[in-house]
Amino acid sequence: MSNKEGRIARHRSPTRRQFTALALAVATTASLMSTTAYAQSVDLSQWSPEYIRSIAGTETYDTAATCGAVVPNDYEGRVSYWYTGAFEADPLIAHEQDAAFWEAFKEAYPNIQTDVQSITYNELLDKFRTSLLGNAAPMVVRLQILGGVEFAAKGYLDPLAPEDVGYTSADFWPGALKSVTWDGTGYGIPTNNETMAFIWNAKIFADAGLDPESPPATWDDVVTYSKQIKDQLGISGYGLVAKQNAGNTPFRFMPQLWAYGGGALDEAEENPTYDSVHINNEGSKQALQAAYDMYVRDKSVPTSALTNTQAENQGPFIAGQLAMMIAHPAEYAKMLDLASQATGADKEVADAVVENMRYGLIPEGPARRAVVFGGSNIHVVNPQYVEGEYDEQAAKALICMWTSPEWSTKLAWVGSNPGHLGGFKTEWMKERLDTIKFLDVTTSMLPNGIPFPVLPEAPEIMNIIVPDMLQNALTESMTVDEAAEDAARKIEELRSGM
Amino acid sequence: MSGVTEGAIFTDRPRTGADKRAGLLSRMWKQRADYLYVLPALIVMMVVIAYPIYYTIDLSLFRTPASLQLRDKIFIGLDNYTTILSSASFWKVTWQTLIWTFFSTLFAFLLGLGAALALHREFVGRGLLRALLLIPWVVSAVAASYVWKWLYHSDFGAIGAMMVQLGLADQPINFVDNINTALPSLIVVNIWKEFSFAMIMLMAGLQTVPEQLLRAAKVDGANAWQRFWHVTFPHLAGVSTVTILLLMVANFNSFIIPWIMTGGGPAGSTDIWITQIYQLAFGRQRWGVAAAYSVLLFLIMMTLGYFYVRALTQGDKERAGA
Structure with a gap:
């Protein structure tokens, strides 16, 4: 205490x-x-x-x-x-x-x-x-x-x-x-x-010419804000996480996917049946495209996103090198801990970040506002x-x-x-x-x-297939369309018991 | 042994299969005490090696859907092998495994050889340098992987920052988040971790090179390269073969460095056989496919093991012949 x-x-x-x-x-x-x-x-x-x-x-x-x-x-x-x-x-x-x-x-x-x-x-x-x-x-x-x-x-x-x-x-x-x-x-x-929320550093927002007290309202805004921050200040805008076989990835990407009207299956619908694959629908592809735009086109997110978990985003955030990310309620307490451990000039930076830390709702998309x-x-x-x-x-x-x-x-x-x-x-x-x-x-x-799909196959879908799809698109091993179709094929194979 | 041989000579007739069987049993009976001595070890091996091998081979013939318990597995014959061998990802992972194994082994051996030759000479601080060069081998692979992960970090890594400060790069280099550079970057870490082992083995081998031969070659006018190539290296042939085989086996079975540093990513670009097997088994619960993969890897390991044992026993046979 x-x-x-x-x-x-x-x-x-x-x-x-x-x-x-x-x-x-x-x-x-x-x-x-x-x-x-x-x-x-x-x-x-x-x-x-x-x-x-x-x-x-x-x-x-x-x-x-x-x-x-x-x-x-x-x-x-x-x-x-x-x-x-x-x-x-x-x-x-x-x-x-x-x-x-x-x-x-x-x-x-x-x-x-x-x-x-x-x-x-x-x-x-x-x-x-x-x-x-x-x-x-x-x-x-x-x-x-x-x-x-x-x-x-x-x-x-x-x-x-x-x-x-x-x-x-x-x-x-x-x-x-x-x-x-x-x-x-x-x-x-x-x-x-x-449920998680969205945190941002108000000072970075202000320095980049954005309203320091308003989080991005939509996921399209996240892409725009992230680019503006990178262009203006040379630091990463949004804390994308896309590591393979890590639970952090679906917890941060699925809200974006659902917001655009996508899904792994139909879990975002009011009465899901889990019978239809949605990972390759237009909404899912738009969400994947947004991630691609930030990582590949704008280079406005950490390059290390492909090997990062959320823990690796905490350091850059407290150091004022990352502007916004999806975060647990615990993130604020963690930032206080990190700031208390910092010394000298680092402490000044960390204290300033804590002072400028803001929490808001996760942005919404064309279909809904969503969170895991x-x-x-x-x-x-x-x-x-x-x-x-x-x-x-x-x-x-x-x-x-x-x-x-x-x-x-x-x-x-x-x-x-x-x-x-x-x-x-x-x-x-x-x-x-x-x-x-x-x-x-x-x-x-x-x-x-x-909730994630209530299926025995859900861990594989969320922890492996979804991150794989992201990595395939972000490394340009596949196009956005190909990555989404590849993920859909894997989910269908999985659901058919293969 | 002698009795059977003599009997064959005295009867002056070709040995039949029955004779050979009787001979083998007779020899085994005579050497029964030896078999009793190794029996405990054989039993342990049966339990901890033979049974898992049998079970893995058996499991490789079944489909194990994620929604079923392992005991409800479905027999599919050799389908898992067909699936593996016909999948593009298998050949991609195999190619990456070969690259990983070949370059790791080659450069770890060459670096180890260079270090061993350098440390074979007397000079001030040799002991300290030898101890320093042993550090990579002594350090836990898990700890080393985490350290290298941060050294390589694509945004805040020490190596990238240093290169930017020295003006060698405009921005931190993307070592492990790029499908083209990730595997070579991991191979560098693996070489760093392994070359000390090769160094130790080869330093031991260098002790067997007769000093008088080297002096005689020098008196005869051989230069340093000629002395190395014609005197030293032939004496290292045996230990080099063993070292290379051990490195190959270790590299085929590598798991810690690729798993901790990249988890096989990005986009599967650092997936090698073992990481793929782990992911199939424990991440995706495709126990049958993972078992089939393991059987294929086992066959490769057995082949390497055969050459390793042959290399080890070569010296014994030569000594016995002499």
């Missing part, structure tokens, strides 16, 4: 007016997401920055007691767990909250032994797949929102619903629950749900693939604690939002809103969130 003061909002957000103007549109979209058989524990139809603030801090929870009603607190057992914890790209507070959870769990369940592995985002899926083949998987695993269905469809996961650990399905986002539903059965519980409905879900593994003896009660105790309003809020502190909607009502949510600058902006993007 050493950076707490720094996180306190010092200015009224310059883009707040825009959010108010958008409230109606946001509420309309939100109502689409709330169509569910359950009465949600918060009113999603009212979703807006103001509503989020109004419910924060209105309820209190005693997590140990709540979970104690599901699994007695004196239960003796053992649980093994794999997840992506806090790593070097995460701010200090994320490391602190992670450590605090394990202390709290030990306190609530002193007789449950934990065998925990924190595995990086890009490695967890591969390692989990391999462990399943050798019957050496953990009892509980938390996977990115994209990952669960693949394993559920293959029978590697056991059914798991919020009701199994003392909650109700109404406590979670309908879209998030859908992401863990396969063949009508739930195979996990959402731990956190997030991201997050993670927690799952229990089918006992026959678990290493060692399976302990269902210990697994439930861990899941109950992790998905509670308290810990789904605290563990998502700067990087995400609580998976349990009750988290939005907690005192900790209020503290987050009071101390984390721009949190309301990223939270406001939630109703624009589009």
Whole structure:
């Protein structure tokens, strides 16, 4: 919490007016997401920055007691767990909250032994797949929102619903629950749900002759702004990420693709069937062309975009060498951390960047404004693939604690939002809103969130085929049309079981 | 052994297949203690080598769609091999693997040879220089890959910045984000990492070159090149063959440097067999195709292994003959 003061909002957000103007549109979209058989524990139809603030801090929870009603607190057992914890790209507070959870769990369940592995985002899926083949998987695993269905469809996961650990399905986002539903059965519980936003450096905008307080309204504007910044200042405009086999790439490119009316399949449609391939439609090609224009034609994005993940864009941004990018809510806290570590002249630059950092909505396209409905879900593994003896009660105790309003809020502190909607009502949510600058902006993007296709093949489509398409176009190994058609062919082959 | 041979001589008739079989069994029985000594090692090899090989070959005959568990795999015979051999990407990756292996091996060997020859002479600081030149080999490949990744970085890399400062380039050079320069850039890193190994092997080989032969050649008027070519190099032939074969095997199996630095990109321009196999298996879960790829790689490795063993045992046979 050493950076707490720094996180306190010092200015009224310059883009707040825009959010108010958008409230109606946001509420309309939100109502689409709330169509569910359950009465949600918060009113999603009212979703807006103001509503989020109004419910924060209105309820209190005693997590140990709540979970104690599901699994007695004196239960003796053992649980093994794999997840992506806090790593070097995460701010200090994320490391602190992670450590605090394990202390709290030990306190609530002193007789449950934990065998925990924190595995990086890009490695967890591969390692989990391999462990399943050798019957050496953990009892509980938390996977990115994209990952669960693949394993559920293959029978590697056991059914798991919020009701199994003392909650109700109404406590979670309908879209998030859908992401863990396969063949009508739930195979996990959402731990956190997030949407990203758009950040920019107001000083760079001003120096390049752009309005420093207005983000690009459309993706076409992003291309124009990026070029103008490169031409005027010689630095990169937009932080394109196009690395192969890296989750960062689809999380940053799919919003652009959807905005232009494209998609991998029809996941951006209101009622997706996943039966038709959209990666080679006109919208997808326009989005790919926009990326091509920035990388090849204008050279206005980092040359290293083809090997960069988002972590490699943080350095240039804090050094004032990159003007804008799609970012997590955590990016602001990360920039504060980086600035606090800088020394001498670097510190002056870093402090200036933090001061000039702005958050806004992700630009819209001709079809819509879109963002990946991201997050993670927690799952229990089918006992026959678990290493060692399976302990269902210990697994439930861990899941109950992790998905509670308290810990789904605290563990998502700067990087995400609580998976349990009750988290939005907690005192900790209020503290987050009071101390984390721009949190309301990223939270406001939630109703624009589009989940990745709920298919076992989704990880390959998003992590491999989409980045491959980008790389083929950006390296000019293929034309934009050829790259899109090649991607479409690969998706069709994949869907046909080849 | 002698009994069977003598029996064949005494009976004065051609040896039949049955005689040979009886002879082999008899010899094996006589040497049963030797077989017992190596039995534990054989059992371990069966478990950790033979079974995986069998399983990989078996798996290569199945289709493993991403939507099915591995145990639900579908038998398709040799279709995976047909698919691989008829795909354009296979030949592209194979060509890149050959380029990677050939140039890495060639330049690592030549650099290692040069360093070994230079360090073979006595001079002040030789020990320190030898230790310094060993660093690339000692450094973890993972750490080295990350360091080089940043040295090469297309926007903020130290090498690019230095070249701009020295006026050798207008802007940082695009080493690893360009399909034409990425593979050569990675080969440079691989050579840097491997040449120390060749140096060590060849330095050991240089110890076997008789000093009196070199002195005699010098007395006879041979210049430095002639002494190297006609005296030193022939004595290095054996160790050179072994070194080259080991480098080739290591390079065919390279994974860490290309995977960490580029992940096979951009646009597959640094994909080599191993990265392709990894991606097929663990990224795309095409276990069957990946297994077929692995079987093909195994056959190449076995061929290289045969030559390696032959090169190693050549000396033993020569000594036995002498």
